[in-house]
Amino acid sequence: MSASVxxxxxxxxxxxxxxxxxxxxxxxxxxxxxxxxxxxxxxLDIVGVVAFNxxxxxxxxxxxxxTGGAGLGMANAIEGTFIITIFAMLIAVPVGVGAGxxxxxxxxxxxxxxxxxxxxxxTGTPSIVLGYFSYIVFIISFGWxxxxxxxxxxxxxxxxxxxxxxxxxxxxQVPNTMREAAFxxxxxxxxxxxxxxxxxxxxxxxxxxxxxxxxxVGETAPLIYTAGWSDYTWSGRFTHxxxxxxxxxxxxxxxxxxxHSHALAYAAAFLVMLVVLAINIGVRMTVKRGVK
Amino acid sequence: MKIRPxxxxxxxxxxxxxxxxxxxxxxxxxxxxxxxxxxGFHFLTDVTWNLGDLYDDPVTVRGIQVPSGAEYGxxxxxxxxxxxxxxxxLIAVPLSVGTAIFLAEAVPELERSARRSxxxxxxxxxxxxxxxxxxxxxxxxxFGLWGIVVLVPFLGHHISPTGNGxxxxxxxxxxxxxxxPIIASTLYDALCQVPKENRESAFALGSTHFxxxxxxxxxxxxxxxxxxxxxxxxxxxxxxxAVLMVSGGxxxxxxxxxxxxxxxxxxxxxxxLDSAESDPTNMSVRALSQIALVLFIITLAVNAGAKLxxxxxxxxxxxx
Amino acid sequence: xPERGNTPLSEQGSLPELNQRNANxxxxxxxxxxxxxxxxxxxxxxxxxxxxxxxxxxSGSSLLYPLFNLWVGSYTAANPNADITTTSxxxxxxxxxxxxxxxxxxxxxxxxxxxxxxxxASMLSIPLAISSQAVNYNLPGVASxxxxxxxxxxxxxxxxxxxxNDPAIAAANPGVALPAHTIVPIHRLDxxxxxxxxxxxxxxxxxxxxxxxxxxxxxxxxxxAGAVGAKGNSGMLTALQxxxxxxxxxxxxxxxxxxxxxxxxxxxxxKDGNYVLPTQENIAAAANSVANSTPADGRVSMIFSAGANxxxxxxxxxxxxxxxxxxxxxxxxIRNFLNWTVTEGNSPTYLNKVHFLPLPPAVATLSQAQINSxx
Numbered sequence: 001m002s003a004s005v006x007x008x009x010x011x012x013x014x015x016x017x018x019x020x021x022x023x024x025x026x027x028x029x030x031x032x033x034x035x036x037x038x039x040x041x042x043x044l045d046i047v048g049v050v051a052f053n054x055x056x057x058x059x060x061x062x063x064x065x066x067t068g069g070a071g072l073g074m075a076n077a078i079e080g081t082f083i084i085t086i087f088a089m090l091i092a093v094p095v096g097v098g099a100g101x102x103x104x105x106x107x108x109x110x111x112x113x114x115x116x117x118x119x120x121x122x123t124g125t126p127s128i129v130l131g132y133f134s135y136i137v138f139i140i141s142f143g144w145x146x147x148x149x150x151x152x153x154x155x156x157x158x159x160x161x162x163x164x165x166x167x168x169x170x171x172x173q174v175p176n177t178m179r180e181a182a183f184x185x186x187x188x189x190x191x192x193x194x195x196x197x198x199x200x201x202x203x204x205x206x207x208x209x210x211x212x213x214x215x216x217v218g219e220t221a222p223l224i225y226t227a228g229w230s231d232y233t234w235s236g237r238f239t240h241x242x243x244x245x246x247x248x249x250x251x252x253x254x255x256x257x258x259x260h261s262h263a264l265a266y267a268a269a270f271l272v273m274l275v276v277l278a279i280n281i282g283v284r285m286t287v288k289r290g291v292k
Numbered sequence: 293m294k295i296r297p298x299x300x301x302x303x304x305x306x307x308x309x310x311x312x313x314x315x316x317x318x319x320x321x322x323x324x325x326x327x328x329x330x331x332g333f334h335f336l337t338d339v340t341w342n343l344g345d346l347y348d349d350p351v352t353v354r355g356i357q358v359p360s361g362a363e364y365g366x367x368x369x370x371x372x373x374x375x376x377x378x379x380x381x382l383i384a385v386p387l388s389v390g391t392a393i394f395l396a397e398a399v400p401e402l403e404r405s406a407r408r409s410x411x412x413x414x415x416x417x418x419x420x421x422x423x424x425x426x427x428x429x430x431x432x433x434x435f436g437l438w439g440i441v442v443l444v445p446f447l448g449h450h451i452s453p454t455g456n457g458x459x460x461x462x463x464x465x466x467x468x469x470x471x472x473p474i475i476a477s478t479l480y481d482a483l484c485q486v487p488k489e490n491r492e493s494a495f496a497l498g499s500t501h502f503x504x505x506x507x508x509x510x511x512x513x514x515x516x517x518x519x520x521x522x523x524x525x526x527x528x529x530x531x532x533x534a535v536l537m538v539s540g541g542x543x544x545x546x547x548x549x550x551x552x553x554x555x556x557x558x559x560x561x562x563x564x565l566d567s568a569e570s571d572p573t574n575m576s577v578r579a580l581s582q583i584a585l586v587l588f589i590i591t592l593a594v595n596a597g598a599k600l601x602x603x604x605x606x607x608x609x610x611x612x
Numbered sequence: 613x614p615e616r617g618n619t620p621l622s623e624q625g626s627l628p629e630l631n632q633r634n635a636n637x638x639x640x641x642x643x644x645x646x647x648x649x650x651x652x653x654x655x656x657x658x659x660x661x662x663x664x665x666x667x668x669x670x671s672g673s674s675l676l677y678p679l680f681n682l683w684v685g686s687y688t689a690a691n692p693n694a695d696i697t698t699t700s701x702x703x704x705x706x707x708x709x710x711x712x713x714x715x716x717x718x719x720x721x722x723x724x725x726x727x728x729x730x731x732x733a734s735m736l737s738i739p740l741a742i743s744s745q746a747v748n749y750n751l752p753g754v755a756s757x758x759x760x761x762x763x764x765x766x767x768x769x770x771x772x773x774x775x776x777n778d779p780a781i782a783a784a785n786p787g788v789a790l791p792a793h794t795i796v797p798i799h800r801l802d803x804x805x806x807x808x809x810x811x812x813x814x815x816x817x818x819x820x821x822x823x824x825x826x827x828x829x830x831x832x833x834x835x836x837a838g839a840v841g842a843k844g845n846s847g848m849l850t851a852l853q854x855x856x857x858x859x860x861x862x863x864x865x866x867x868x869x870x871x872x873x874x875x876x877x878x879x880x881x882x883k884d885g886n887y888v889l890p891t892q893e894n895i896a897a898a899a900n901s902v903a904n905s906t907p908a909d910g911r912v913s914m915i916f917s918a919g920a921n922x923x924x925x926x927x928x929x930x931x932x933x934x935x936x937x938x939x940x941x942x943x944x945x946i947r948n949f950l951n952w953t954v955t956e957g958n959s960p961t962y963l964n965k966v967h968f969l970p971l972p973p974a975v976a977t978l979s980q981a982q983i984n985s986x987x
Binding site for chain 3: 140143173174199203204228229235257
Binding site: 021022024025026028029031032033034035036038039040042043045046049050094095098099101102103105106107111114115118119120121122123124125126127128129130132133135136137157160161164188189190193214217218219220221224225247250251254265266269272273276277280281284285 | 305306307309310316319320389394395420427431433434436440442469476503529531561562577580584587588591596
């Protein structure tokens with residue numbers, strides 16, 4: 001439809017009213033445009049500041065040396081973030097995808113809606129509450145100390161609801177005809193899901209996994225009191241051994257007065273932003289939106 | 293009843309989610325029990341947070357062992373949380389509404405005119421919409437970093453009367469930036485789905501384009517907008533790291549101006565947990581657990597409200 | 613919708629679209645898989661690091677942190693198998709985490725309280741070095757060396773003295789042009805040994821503070837409009853730089869950075885009635901006057917000691933360690949490192965960089981006795 005109506009053609013109306021309407025409309029558009037600028041500009045500024053300072057700090061040492069007190073490299077933090085994320089996903093993906101399968105395929109009942117509701121509540125829980133819970137329960141009561149196990153479990157609890165919801169939405173996209181055909185061919189529940197429906201919805205599920213990965217790379221508050229901090233790469237132990245992670249570097253090293261620590265903080269921020277933005281942009285560009 | 297192992301397995305997996313939630317809630321309630329008994333209602337109304345004299349002998353009050361002089365009041369943090377979130381919403385709503393309207397209605401027109409002279413222009417609107425969404429995925433700690441190195445010095449040098457940029461305004465601005473995309477994206481989606489007939493009839497009646505948007509389209513998406521705002525509020529209330537880094541760490545005093553240092557509930561838990569651990573009676577840790585419980589209840593209430601509002605609004609967006 | 617980002621899935625389902633989307637995402641995930649494989653190889657290479665000693669974690673005092681980093685750097689250079697992680701979390705955290713067994717060495721400017729010592733009898737407070745604390749201010753136009761007393765500082769932090777040109781401050785500083793501006797008191801947010809020694813000074817010299825606020829790693833700071841809370845000594849420095857007319861208590865190990873930032877250092881009133889700066893001699897005077905009365909368990913306050921030139925805020929830096937460790941290898945590693953710190957680590961090479969003083973020989977012996985009791 002032609003939207004080329006700009007100048008109001010109300011001739012006989014009082015031209016004062018016409019003028020006022022024009023002014024209000026133009027001012028309105030300008031205000032809206034300013035709104036758009038005011039939200040995009042900080043994003044570009046953040047990316048710019050982090051990229052500029054982060055790239056300046058990148059050197060080969062970052063990936064080969066550990067932090068060691070006042071900061072030489074961040075190999076331990078990079079590896080630590082990676083390890084925590086991998087193990088969190090190892091826990092969260094089976095549970096989340098399984099939950100998504102249940103909710104989509106068999107969960108159109110009261111149980112399903114209760115699970116959905118509670119899953120939403122879990123999404124809205126502040127991450128520090130989960131971190132506090134893990135600290136008192138796993139670190140202190142269970143006696144694990146700062147540990148990979150506690151960190152991975154906490155992050156897993158954080159991301160499972162997202163995985164479940166996105167998997168459910170993805171599975172919903174698959175047309176019912178496929179399900180009926182699969183069952184008609186004599187497939188069991190498991191075969192229908194794993195061989196027919198899940199592959200068809202794989203784009204959505206992988207999207208969900210990638211988004212969950214992006215979330216876990218950027219988390220800080222739940223890790224402060226569960227993963228602790230270590231100046232060394234992962235010792236291989238799941239308990240009684242703290243793990244380094246990149247967001248700690250950002251949070252702590254920016255406060256230290258020496259420029260070397262500052263450089264590390266920016267480099268860590270750059271790496272985290274790189275991963276998070278790469279995943280989110282990649283996902284959004286390969287999976288086209290349904291609306292224009 | 294046939295036993296279907298596969299269905300039972302996935303049911304079992306999905307039950308782990310409510311189980312985790314129930315575990316967290318039960319823990320919070322159980323662990324705070326003693327603190328709740330000791331604090332009573334004063335917890336929510338008292339301005340003073342006093343861990344007591346940790347280097348003196350503990351005393352027993354009403355049968356509970358606490359450090360001498362201990363007094364746990366979180367009004368300062370509740371006010372800090374509500375104030376920063378409220379101001380964040382005040383900033384975010386005009387920004388988001390303006391962004392959504394501009395993206396949904398003005399950008400296509402601008403694109404069309406631009407494409408007449410530059411036909412090779414790639415699609416701008418999806419790119420801009422994506423940029424707005426990307427603001428929401430920036431990790432909280434990176435927002436905090438930007439806040440410390442860019443925003444706080446800017447506020448300190450140019451806006452603050454005292455020269456100090458940390459405080460309520462810095463925290464609110466950072467929160468506003470984090471929640472604007474939530475409202476903007478939801479509103480943008482809704483605006484794009486307003487039926488064409490509404491737009492066309494408004495144009496036919498002689499409205500300017502802006503009037504079409506404000507008078508014919510916005511009222512239709514009001515419920516979605518409110519749902520999005522409440523959802524954004526839920527996110528703002530639970531934000532931890534960014535606020536911790538720019539809020540200035542106020543304690544025992546209610547904020548009096550935009551530049552007063554504040555603490556929010558979430559940032560306070562992070563900064564106090566280690567001090568609380570040095571309390572031999574363990575009451576401070578339990579008081580922190582009570583704070584976490586309060587935060588949980590507040591965010592639960594707000595998110596439940598958001599769901600109620602948007603479950604009505606989502607009817608607009610059903611498949612047609 | 614998820615709060616952390618919208619789900620970009622379309623509302624309409626149809627097979628061709630699904631296939632196209634699957635193809636797109638498959639390409640993306642192939643790329644990601646390659647990336648993950650590359651990272652995995654790197655991680656594996658990293659994990660296969662050389663066989664090291666028992667890993668030790670130190671956490672706690674931000675005042676001791678700069679020195680601890682110097683120590684660990686040298687110790688690891690001399691003992692390449694050593695595996696010691698240092699973190700600056702505040703003395704409160706250091707004490708708490710050491711008691712919980714989360715870390716092996718808790719660094720703290722504050723010794724354990726009687727109650728804590730009674731509750732956790734196996735915890736040791738081992739003096740490692742002698743440190744001190746300065747009171748710094750951000751007053752453009754006022755030179756360093758402003759005279760301040762415990763009662764004045766108590767008044768500032770209680771909100772009773774609000775202006776820099778208050779009569780009490782003017783009386784202590786005749787001839788100094790003080791600005792008519794509101795004071796911004798800056799205090800520590802986290803459980804802090806610096807807070808401990810600062811409030812011990814206030815309690816010792818001001819009866820009002822002693823009765824109402826006492827001392828500790830965390831105190832209930834009185835309500836003062838505009839008072840700022842900061843995390844760690846580095847946070848205190850940043851906050852002071854950002855707050856003109858501010859006042860903060862900052863550990864001596866940050867004195868060089870404070871001076872480089874152009875901030876002033878106060879001369880504090882000591883017990884004998886003299887205003888003294890935290891110079892090497894004045895700190896040594898205070899330490900020596902208390903050294904002989906250091907008990908075997910190391911827990912003694914050197915605050916506000918009697919002596920003409922004694923600087924009033926002087927303290928031992930403690931390693932809070934559990935004398936019962938879970939394994940002999942761990943206790944061996946701890947003993948080796950801590951013995952090194954109180955002998956070779958106490959040399960001017962390290963201490964001068966942070967303006968600390970070495971332990972008097974008698975105290976070093978006491979510390980070593982405590983260290984050797986770690987099983």
